[in-house]
Amino acid sequence: MLLALLVLWPLMQIAEFRPSDLFDARNLEVMGGFLGQFFPPNMSGDFLAYALKATIETLAMATAGIALAMLLALPLGLVLTHSLSVSRIGPGSGRGAGEAVRAAARATLLILRGIPELVWALLLVRAFGLGPAAGVLAIALTYGGMLGKVYSEILESGDTRPARVLLESGSGRLMAFFYGLLPGAGQELASYTIYRWECAVRASVIMGFVGAGGLGQLMDQSMKMLNGGEVSTILIIFLLLVLLADALSVFLRKLLA
Amino acid sequence: MSFELDRIGLIHSNGQAQGQRALRAVSISAARGERLAIIGPSGAGKTTLLRILATSIRPTEGRVSVLGTNPWQLSSRELRRLRSGVGFIHQAPPIPPRQRVITAVIAGRLGQWPWWKSALSLIYPADIAGPREQLARLDLADRLFDRCDRLSGGQLQRVGVARVLYQRPDLLLADEPVSAMDPALADLTVGQLHAEAQSRGVTLVASLHAVDIALRWFPRVIGLKAGELVFDLPPAKVSESVLRDLYASETGVLPSQDNQPFHASFEGYATDDTPGGSGQVPLAPPRVI
Ligand SMILES: Nc1ncnc2c1ncn2[C@@H]1O[C@H](COP(=O)(O)OP(=O)(O)O)[C@@H](O)[C@H]1O
Ligand SMILES: [Mg+2]
Numbered sequence: 001m002l003l004a005l006l007v008l009w010p011l012m013q014i015a016e017f018r019p020s021d022l023f024d025a026r027n028l029e030v031m032g033g034f035l036g037q038f039f040p041p042n043m044s045g046d047f048l049a050y051a052l053k054a055t056i057e058t059l060a061m062a063t064a065g066i067a068l069a070m071l072l073a074l075p076l077g078l079v080l081t082h083s084l085s086v087s088r089i090g091p092g093s094g095r096g097a098g099e100a101v102r103a104a105a106r107a108t109l110l111i112l113r114g115i116p117e118l119v120w121a122l123l124l125v126r127a128f129g130l131g132p133a134a135g136v137l138a139i140a141l142t143y144g145g146m147l148g149k150v151y152s153e154i155l156e157s158g159d160t161r162p163a164r165v166l167l168e169s170g171s172g173r174l175m176a177f178f179y180g181l182l183p184g185a186g187q188e189l190a191s192y193t194i195y196r197w198e199c200a201v202r203a204s205v206i207m208g209f210v211g212a213g214g215l216g217q218l219m220d221q222s223m224k225m226l227n228g229g230e231v232s233t234i235l236i237i238f239l240l241l242v243l244l245a246d247a248l249s250v251f252l253r254k255l256l257a
Numbered sequence: 258m259s260f261e262l263d264r265i266g267l268i269h270s271n272g273q274a275q276g277q278r279a280l281r282a283v284s285i286s287a288a289r290g291e292r293l294a295i296i297g298p299s300g301a302g303k304t305t306l307l308r309i310l311a312t313s314i315r316p317t318e319g320r321v322s323v324l325g326t327n328p329w330q331l332s333s334r335e336l337r338r339l340r341s342g343v344g345f346i347h348q349a350p351p352i353p354p355r356q357r358v359i360t361a362v363i364a365g366r367l368g369q370w371p372w373w374k375s376a377l378s379l380i381y382p383a384d385i386a387g388p389r390e391q392l393a394r395l396d397l398a399d400r401l402f403d404r405c406d407r408l409s410g411g412q413l414q415r416v417g418v419a420r421v422l423y424q425r426p427d428l429l430l431a432d433e434p435v436s437a438m439d440p441a442l443a444d445l446t447v448g449q450l451h452a453e454a455q456s457r458g459v460t461l462v463a464s465l466h467a468v469d470i471a472l473r474w475f476p477r478v479i480g481l482k483a484g485e486l487v488f489d490l491p492p493a494k495v496s497e498s499v500l501r502d503l504y505a506s507e508t509g510v511l512p513s514q515d516n517q518p519f520h521a522s523f524e525g526y527a528t529d530d531t532p533g534g535s536g537q538v539p540l541a542p543p544r545v546i
Contacts, residue, residue: 086333094333161351168313169424170341170368175375179364181470183353 027198030226037228041236042093050218055237058214060126061207062131062200065139069200070193072112072144083160084173091105105148121207135212139200150192158164190252198245201218205238258325259428259460260310261286266318267305267484269295280316281484287460287477292451294466294471297481298504303464304348311345312336325426341368344426348433350417354406358397361405361416361449362388364410365424382406391419391483394449396442411435418446429454431463435470443467447474454515467514471514 012018021027078084080102087098120138128134155177163180171179182189208216215234222230267280280302287293296301301399308314309321312328328339344365352361357380367383374383378477382388384403392398395415405413414437421429431450435443447463447470454461465471469476470490471478473513480487480495480503488495 086337089313090329092315092329092333092336093331133350160352162353165345165347165351166367167365168340169310169343169345169365169426170337170339171364171374172337172367175367175372178376178379179356179360179367180351180353183355186355 005139032227033096034226036224038232039083041233042227042229043233044172047230051215051233051237054215055241056211058204058208058216060136060199061204061214062139062197062214064178065136065204066143066193066200068136068140068241069143069147069196073151076105076109076144077155078173078177080109080148080152081155081177083156083163084167084176086167086173089164089168090223099101109145109148110218111145112141113143113149115142117142117203118206118210121210121212125211130213131157132213135204135207135214138207139203142203142207143196143200147193147196151189154185154192155181158188164234178223187253187256190256191249194245194249194252197248198242200244201237201241258322259287259289259291260324260462261320261322262306262309263322263395264314264318265306265309265316265321267309267314268317269304269305272446278317278484280309282319283481283484283486284319285479285486285489287462290454290458290461291477292454292461292475293463293477294468294469295462295479295481296468296474296503297464297487300483301481302484304432307345307432308430309463311343311430312340312346313345313398320420337368341424342427344421344424344429346418346421346429346431346434348436350413350420351407352413352416355405356405358392358405358408359385359388362391362420362423365420365422366514368424372543373377388419388423391422392416394452395419396424396448411439411442413498415441415442415446418450422449425457427459430462431461433464433466436466438514443470443514454477459460466512468511468515469515477515 027033082088084097085102086092089095121134121140124134124137124148128137140229158181160181162184163176166176166180167173171173204214205216205219208218209220211217215237219231222234262283262285265280265283265319266278266280283306285293288356293354295306297303303318305314309316310323312321314539315329315427322328324339324342326335328336331339331396347423360379363375363378363382363384370383377383389398389401392401392415394495395418397412397419398477400408400412400416405416408416418431418434421431434450435446436447450461451474453459463471463475472495476491477489478492478495479489480499488499490499504511
């Protein structure tokens, strides 16, 4: 305990985290007033219409981002997967080239997911200007990197014999994936993708704060005006979205079972 | 020449102790249309030998030629074409449990079909009659649209056989293809493999755990022990003492499909040491239906 405090204290100094600020009378008053407004949530028709539009924008941003991320992740993930490598059988010709391509794919995925989506968004906002396009691309890049890596890990962790055997009878890599690996791994791939979609919804909210539109931007405005009722409505919408993602995941798993 | 192995040696890349070979100086060749059985105790190297013929492992020593070419000198495109002409029936069928039987059988043609046809078949099978016909030969036509995890071990093994029959390979390899079947089904299945090989004039090489099936069906029987070729004889020349040496069986029990003591039925087979040398004629294979 003492040790923890000793370690924590300098860290908190560096982070300029001063617990006393929390209890400063003026701050308490402002915070209290703000939190007090959380109830009741703002359910006026006007604001709900705004919130609905912002929700759709956020969902569209997250969904488009994840769709693009999948387009990026599937080929890279398949390239990375050892059990789909033809040149490893034997090993045969083109082994060196195969390893080089795999290393390039691994490096690409590393760079994509190594840069946080918010940083991508800030970079892309300069190129595309304020608006959802930057958010969509930022999600596509970072989440493409994550999905690609995890896809190949999921494919590698299951039974890889069916795919290998198909490759050994002359099948191509893509069909070996569809006929040999997907039946066993489909459920897990789908539920991981849905989970990432849920994260993308959150990420697109955060990117709204830097001008990518949607719920984040709306929340930013409400926060700046210290309008607690609006903020709590938006928070309720977040909860509903997470529940929606859960339900979707359960539904997809059932569908694939 | 359907295949030729010239002094093949193989050390598995993973696991084995230094210099421990799964195969040692094995030379076998077969003309197109020949039918060979490989027998030998567990661990003799039967699977390894078949996998070398299937171009799925590369021998450490020696020369391989499969369907007239050295597979390891081909470009990857040519190697893929060669592989699509080699069918391998695995002892444990490598089929995803969730897959439907028809999809598992159709997968035999993935090496021959253009990719879009294979892709469309995931949604709706491009060929239903073909897989059904192959399954019917093995008495499984009624399970066409079942999921593979609803099948018994022997049924799944027959789905694996149907897949390779559907592939129509030029070289038909089978690794203990009937190990999970009862004697009647085993005969049916081995019979269909022979019918396929004979009607299309392709080569059949099967490893078998059951000596009786090997001797009854195959015109050429190869004995493998501890990675070495022990004999390569017509069944009439495979004597009981040769078999006992192969299996190092003091008790006199040789492995057979029905697990009955095998030597009881030995009168049906030729023995090398009978006077006159030619021995008796082996039992004729049951007629293929
Ligand atoms: N993938 C492998 N890695 C390492 N050793 C192997 C592998 N496959 C087989 N072996 C070894 O090679 C020898 C021959 O095995 P195998 O060809 O499977 O025999 P059989 O099919 O006759 O039972 C055995 O000693 C076995 O342990
Ligand atoms: Mg074996």
